[in-house]
Amino acid sequence: MRIRALHIDGFGLFRDVTVTGLPPGLVVLLGDNEAGKSTCLGFVRAVLFGFPDGRTGENRYEPLAGGRHGGSLTVESASGEVFVVHRGPGPRGGSLDVRFADGSPAGADELERLLGGATRELYRTVFAFGLDELQQLGSLQGDAVAGAVYAASAGAGARALVAAEKWLAQATTDRFRKGGQKPAINRLIRQLRDVRAELRNARDELDAYAGLGDELAGIEDRLDELRRRREALGAALARAETDAALWGPWQELCRLRAELGRVDAPERFPDRGVERLEVLRERRAQLDGRLVRLDRDRDRANRRLGELDGDDGVLAQAEAVRWLVERRQGYLEAVRARDEAARRARDADRSLDGELGRLGPGWDEPRVARVEGTVPARAAVHRHREVAAAARARHGRAVEEAERLASELAEVEADRAAVKDRTAALRDALAEAGERVRHLERAAAEVRRRTALDAERAALAAAPDPPAVPAWVPLVVAAAGLAVGGALWPSAGPGTAGGAAGALVLVAVAVWWGGRRAGRDGSFRGRRRAELEDQIRVCDEAALAALAAAREDAAGTDGVERLLAEAASRLDRVKEELVRTGQQGDDLARRARLLLARREEAEAEAARAAQALEAARGGWHRWLAEAGLPGDLEPEDVPAVLDGIDGCRRFLDERQRFLDEASARDGEVAEYRRRMADCLRALGRPVPAGADPPDLVAGLAGELERARARAVERAGLEKRLAELDAERGEVTADLAAADAELDGLLAEAGADTPDALLALHRRWDDRRKLADRVSAAAEQVLALAAGTDLSGVGARLAALGPVDADGLRARVAALRDELDRVDADRSRLEQERGRLLARREQLAGSDGVARLRLEEERVLALLEEEAAAWRRYALARRLLVLARERFEQDQQPAVVRRAAGFLRTFTAGAYDGIVAPLGSRSIEVLAPDGRRKAPAALSRGTAEQLYLAVRFGYIGNHGDRGEPLPVVMDDVLVNFDPTRARNAVRAVLELARSHQVLFFTCHPATVDLFRAQEPAVPVYAVGSGGIRPAGGERPGLNP
Amino acid sequence: MTAFTFFHAADLHLDTPFRGLTAVADAHPEVVRAVTTATFDAFDRLVADAVRERPAFVVIAGDVFDSAERSVRAQLRFRDGLARMAAAGVPSYVVHGNHDPAEGGPAVAWPAGVHVFGWEDAEAVSVVRDGEPLAVLAGVSHRRRAESRRLHRKLAPPAGPRGVLRVAVLHCNVGSDTGHEPYAPCELADLVGAGFDYWALGHVHERAVLHEDPWVVYPGNFQGRSIREAGPRGYVRVSVAGGRPVSVAFSATDAVRWMRQAVDVAGLPTIDAVDRAVADAVDRAAAAADGRPAIVRVELRGRGPVAADLARPEALADLTERARDAGAALEPFVWVERLVSACRPEVDLDARRRALDLLGQVLRVAQDLRSDPDALAAAWAELHDHPALRRDLAVPRREDAVAVLAEAELLCVELLERDG
Structure with missing residues (x-):
């Protein structure tokens, strides 16, 4: 698109300015400061993209010289379409009017299409810009530009790149940072250092283990030495103590030995001579005592034997007495049982008599015995009672049936009489109803005729009727009469009712008659009417007569038909009932005949039952005779008689049983008495009559017991006497032996008497005691000397030289002190050894190092884990950096590539390329040595060249994809050095080959620069409120 | 000839710590106790086996403990264990290894029934049971930690009656690639041809039977002490019949x-x-x-x-x-x-690597680094050059470094795709 013409209505200092024929390509517009270059730039922006919003503060170029604010541009598209775009101020960018060249409206859409989606902002910053915009990087960071410059074709990853890099940077520095304190690995390094320091300490302690061994060995050596020293001291002390101990006993031994040498006494004495003497004396005394006691016992025994004489014959009857004693209780029992049986036999006899008495005279024991068993008799009685009861019951039932049938027959006959009466009454009612029907039929016929007459009379009713008693008056009266009659009929009887009704009917007739006379003076019609009236009257009379006959006087003619129907109905009902009653009578007659027959049958059965009853009684009397029972007994009485017979028999049996019992017991008693008598006779004793056998037996038993005791004691005494005799012999022999022994002892001791022996013993014993003391003293010395014999002891003590007991004790005390000191040293060393051993044990068992090593390994493992994570993150970071570099170098957006070309042109290759770092809205330039420079690091001119290059890159790229938009620049080359300005002009000319470029400048030198490279470049002068093509070599302000 | 058994153990490393445990602390005292006493517990198992089963003798081929640890309790526990075996009539034969060299040797005295081979010259001792010679053992100890002498050359089978087992006891490194320090170096062929029936070796911690007839055996160490020593650890029982080993069986002792x-x-x-x-x-x-x-x-x-x-x-x-x-x-x-x-x-890393975006560039850089160990080391130089870490932190070996590289690669993938 290019601008062919512009017309400014009013815009800034311009008013009504028209420029036409603007060429494609480059147009240079030269004007002084404030000539309106920026205003032109603002005008193009405003018309194409709208007026700036007043709130932004941007210059809206209100018309200063008058005219309507706004204007129009005539533009031509690349395809040659021409549009006139007019815009004035207004809301939302101002009022837009787009028309085709012929003035027909084209619409805003056409402009949109031409502008290819470029926004006002994009156009302002990239296509139509001044030095201010050029110098700001920010002007290239809008979304539209940035989207094209910085992220194109990087794909989805580029958007996340910055976040990813940030995340990885954090992840790596969280784990490790050179010189850091907090990151995990830095912390672990410190932990590792700490744990290793602890480990070193712990190991140093363990190294002490070997040192402890040496120390322990030294202590052991010292302990050994002390042990040896103690042994030596102990030996010396023992020796000194022995010497000290021996000193006293040895002196005593020497003294006793001297004393023993001086004693005069027998050296020998019978072994235990005195004891033996005393024993012998004692023995002899005991034996003498025993002899005396034995003789006394023998006398006593012999005396007792003499006392034990008595009658012992009872011993021969011991068996018989034992039998009697054993059976004594049985005998007493038999006596009691015998007496009891006899008493009960008598009781039974009495009871039998009583029972026979109850049976009545003529009954005695033989007769009772004759009656055969009562059980069959009871059965026969039961049978007879049943037969009789059955016969009686049968007779009773038959009689009762006959009576019942007779009663029923009587009822049926009564019913038959009632039916007969009812039939007669019905026949009367039938006749009466038939009569009534006939009367009512006649009345009905009259009424029907009257109705016909009424119709005719109605036809004649045109003529006014003379006043007369209305025809209905008599009729009403008559009807009232009939009604009264009807009402009175059921209660007062036909007479009264008929009378009352008749009276009223007569009144009616009289009234009717009066009325008729009054009408007789009428005309023909009156006559005819009179005729009719007559006929009606006749009819009414006939009807009323018939009704009266039917005894329906009060009913009136109107209800005749209804009455007739009712009467006919009643006639039918009476007929039906008559038929029913007839059938009923027939039924009752049949029933009466039947009952009669059955009554006769029942009476015959009663007679037969009476015969059977009689037969049963005959059988009963025959049985009584056969059974031997009184003939006057009724079956009900027989059980009592049989009970009596059973009682008699029971008492008979009882009496016999007790008599047998008494007899058996009597035998037992006799046997016992016989054997007792035999026993007494054997003992030669009289058999007392009447004595109580049990008492006798008790006496015998006591006698037997005493005889037995005497026999036992006698045998014991005889045995004891024999023993005493034997013992006496022994004691006598012992006495002789003791005497012999005493004689031997005296001879052995060389004494005549026991007293002499004792004196000898006293002298011998004194000497022996002294010798014992010598021995004891020697033993004491030997015990103390511990293995040295007495001569050795003597020599040892002698070797001590002149010494006494005190000197010896002092030496012992000195040695003891020395020993205590050694022991104290040993104890101290042993304690020390124990302490060292415990320490060594503790070191040996300590797992401190193991735990620290585990901790060290744990920290190392954590370190390795964190390092692995760090490596992963660091490597990922590295991957992103390398990928970004390559991407930025190899896959730059087309805009950036084009821009790089322009920059190379501007800077004559001083800067090789442009990089838009991925993920950031910044650009950097690439020096030929590969170094990157941010815009801030560039000189002002170079930075402007960079930004201009980026704009050119963008403009070129935009043009490739659609309508090339006109480019408007306002003195953007002022900061370029001459060389780069030339290069830039070349680039502008190159751009102008594809785009219309309106280049504003206030520097004629700039115009020269363009003309130097493109002499035909069109130049317009801006100034004095107008824009005009400039002529001549140098454009002037006023063409 | 009487059939008998002897035990062959090595590398006890008593009272040395476990490695690589980052988190064993007082929170788990039973774990701490187990890991600090594991080497002792393992040794106690050998002693218990010997006391119970009464082998003809026990051979311990070096590295009983680490001299550097100066663990007295290790030496005492070892001494006590040998004494228990001796009391049960089981003599033991020990050489010093590189970790417990003869110089600066133990502070404890060996009990009767224990023979420790010297370092200057090979010694030969006979094992006689009930008057019958069972075996002749020749052995030599390491003098110091870095024993460079070819000690196996000092060992020659002593002259003895026929049918007596000839055992050489040595702590040495057979071959060159064992992963252990090349102390007392030797080659398998040297040992096989030396005239012994059984080479009772120590030093290599992995159990290995290098040769049979004659047998050349590393029993491995007693107790694993790091993840590199995973798996059962213990000693071997050698069954002898007719004066020659007939079988070698492993017995675990690791606690x-x-x-x-x-x-x-x-x-x-x-x-x-x-x-x-x-x-x-x-x-x-x-x-x-x-x-x-x-x-x-x-x-x-x-x-x-x-x-x-x-x-x-x-x-x-x-x-x-x-x-x-x-x-x-x-x-x-x-x-x-x-x-x-x-x-x-x-994710398919190879596909990602081919992409022209930044992530692809990262993966390509990583690929390049795989074959450039110097560049890897440079990335870590900051850490490894730290003076406090030089000793404790080994520079990763090449394969470990490559593994770290793989981890770093994945980390980059994760980071760069975190919000992408």
Whole structure:
């Protein structure tokens, strides 16, 4: 698109300015400061993209010289379409009017299409810009530009790149940072250092283990030495103590030995001579005592034997007495049982008599015995009672049936009489109803005729009727009469009712008659009417007569038909009932005949039952005779008689049983008495009559017991006497032996008497005691000397030289002190050894190092884990950096590539390329040595060249994809050095080959620069409120 | 000749700590107790087995403890264990390894019934039981930590009666690629041709039978101490008949078992489901630990919708904490050493790499770095050059670095697509 013409209505200092024929390509517009270059730039922006919003503060170029604010541009598209775009101020960018060249409206859409989606902002910053915009990087960071410059074709990853890099940077520095304190690995390094320091300490302690061994060995050596020293001291002390101990006993031994040498006494004495003497004396005394006691016992025994004489014959009857004693209780029992049986036999006899008495005279024991068993008799009685009861019951039932049938027959006959009466009454009612029907039929016929007459009379009713008693008056009266009659009929009887009704009917007739006379003076019609009236009257009379006959006087003619129907109905009902009653009578007659027959049958059965009853009684009397029972007994009485017979028999049996019992017991008693008598006779004793056998037996038993005791004691005494005799012999022999022994002892001791022996013993014993003391003293010395014999002891003590007991004790005390000191040293060393051993044990068992090593390994493992994570993150970071570099170098957006070309042109290759770092809205330039420079690091001119290059890159790229938009620049080359300005002009000319470029400048030198490279470049002068093509070599302000 | 059995163990490393446990703390005292006493408990199991089964002898081929640890209690526990075996009539034969070299040796005295081979020259000792010679053992110890002598050359089978087992005891590195320091270096062929019936070796922590007849055996270490030592650990029982080994059987002693459990996230729609799958993995570990406590590393693998969520560090941390709480409550416990994610998202990275956008550029840069280890190292130089970390932080090996690169790649995908 290019601008062919512009017309400014009013815009800034311009008013009504028209420029036409603007060429494609480059147009240079030269004007002084404030000539309106920026205003032109603002005008193009405003018309194409709208007026700036007043709130932004941007210059809206209100018309200063008058005219309507706004204007129009005539533009031509690349395809040659021409549009006139007019815009004035207004809301939302101002009022837009787009028309085709012929003035027909084209619409805003056409402009949109031409502008290819470029926004006002994009156009302002990239296509139509001044030095201010050029110098700001920010002007290239809008979304539209940035989207094209910085992220194109990087794909989805580029958007996340910055976040990813940030995340990885954090992840790596969280784990490790050179010189850091907090990151995990830095912390672990410190932990590792700490744990290793602890480990070193712990190991140093363990190294002490070997040192402890040496120390322990030294202590052991010292302990050994002390042990040896103690042994030596102990030996010396023992020796000194022995010497000290021996000193006293040895002196005593020497003294006793001297004393023993001086004693005069027998050296020998019978072994235990005195004891033996005393024993012998004692023995002899005991034996003498025993002899005396034995003789006394023998006398006593012999005396007792003499006392034990008595009658012992009872011993021969011991068996018989034992039998009697054993059976004594049985005998007493038999006596009691015998007496009891006899008493009960008598009781039974009495009871039998009583029972026979109850049976009545003529009954005695033989007769009772004759009656055969009562059980069959009871059965026969039961049978007879049943037969009789059955016969009686049968007779009773038959009689009762006959009576019942007779009663029923009587009822049926009564019913038959009632039916007969009812039939007669019905026949009367039938006749009466038939009569009534006939009367009512006649009345009905009259009424029907009257109705016909009424119709005719109605036809004649045109003529006014003379006043007369209305025809209905008599009729009403008559009807009232009939009604009264009807009402009175059921209660007062036909007479009264008929009378009352008749009276009223007569009144009616009289009234009717009066009325008729009054009408007789009428005309023909009156006559005819009179005729009719007559006929009606006749009819009414006939009807009323018939009704009266039917005894329906009060009913009136109107209800005749209804009455007739009712009467006919009643006639039918009476007929039906008559038929029913007839059938009923027939039924009752049949029933009466039947009952009669059955009554006769029942009476015959009663007679037969009476015969059977009689037969049963005959059988009963025959049985009584056969059974031997009184003939006057009724079956009900027989059980009592049989009970009596059973009682008699029971008492008979009882009496016999007790008599047998008494007899058996009597035998037992006799046997016992016989054997007792035999026993007494054997003992030669009289058999007392009447004595109580049990008492006798008790006496015998006591006698037997005493005889037995005497026999036992006698045998014991005889045995004891024999023993005493034997013992006496022994004691006598012992006495002789003791005497012999005493004689031997005296001879052995060389004494005549026991007293002499004792004196000898006293002298011998004194000497022996002294010798014992010598021995004891020697033993004491030997015990103390511990293995040295007495001569050795003597020599040892002698070797001590002149010494006494005190000197010896002092030496012992000195040695003891020395020993205590050694022991104290040993104890101290042993304690020390124990302490060292415990320490060594503790070191040996300590797992401190193991735990620290585990901790060290744990920290190392954590370190390795964190390092692995760090490596992963660091490597990922590295991957992103390398990928970004390559991407930025190899896959730059087309805009950036084009821009790089322009920059190379501007800077004559001083800067090789442009990089838009991925993920950031910044650009950097690439020096030929590969170094990157941010815009801030560039000189002002170079930075402007960079930004201009980026704009050119963008403009070129935009043009490739659609309508090339006109480019408007306002003195953007002022900061370029001459060389780069030339290069830039070349680039502008190159751009102008594809785009219309309106280049504003206030520097004629700039115009020269363009003309130097493109002499035909069109130049317009801006100034004095107008824009005009400039002529001549140098454009002037006023063409 | 009498048939008999002997035990061969090595690399006890008594009283040395577990590695890689980041979170074992006072909150779980039973775990702390178990991991600090595990090496002792494992040794006690060997001693108990020996006292109960009375093998003819026990050989311990070096690295009983770490001299650097100066653990007296380790030395005492070892001494006491040997004494218990000796009291039960089981003699033991020990060499020093690189971790417990002869110089600066133990502070404790060995009990009777224990023979410790010297370092200057090989020694030979006979094992005689009930008057019958069963075996002749030759051994030599490391003198110092970095033992560079070819110690196996000092060992020659001693002359002895026929039919007597000849055992060489040595802590050494057979071959060149064992993953262990090349101390006392030797080649398998040297050992096989040396005339012994059985080489009782130590040093390599993975159990290995390098050769049969003659047998060249590493029993492996006693107790795993890091995830690199997962699986059962223990000693071997060698059955001997006619003076020659006839079988070598493994017997586990580890008191705490290290293990790995994998969880495939394919088909797991939510973190919730991952949580359940991890809990199942913990239960599986408990079942697989033969009734002992276990330390397990749970590895999340495969492609799934949850991969992006799992790329967030806090998600893994939460899951780990939950799994730890669940495992610590088991009896015996299962301690989750770490929960690591090697899952891949369901995106087609190759297709993304070809795209011309920024993400494609990132993935292409990563691809380029795969073959440029120097560039990777440069990315980490800041950390690894830190003087305090130089000793403790190893520069990742190439394959580890590539794994980190893959993680970083995924992280970039996650970050760049976060709001895109």
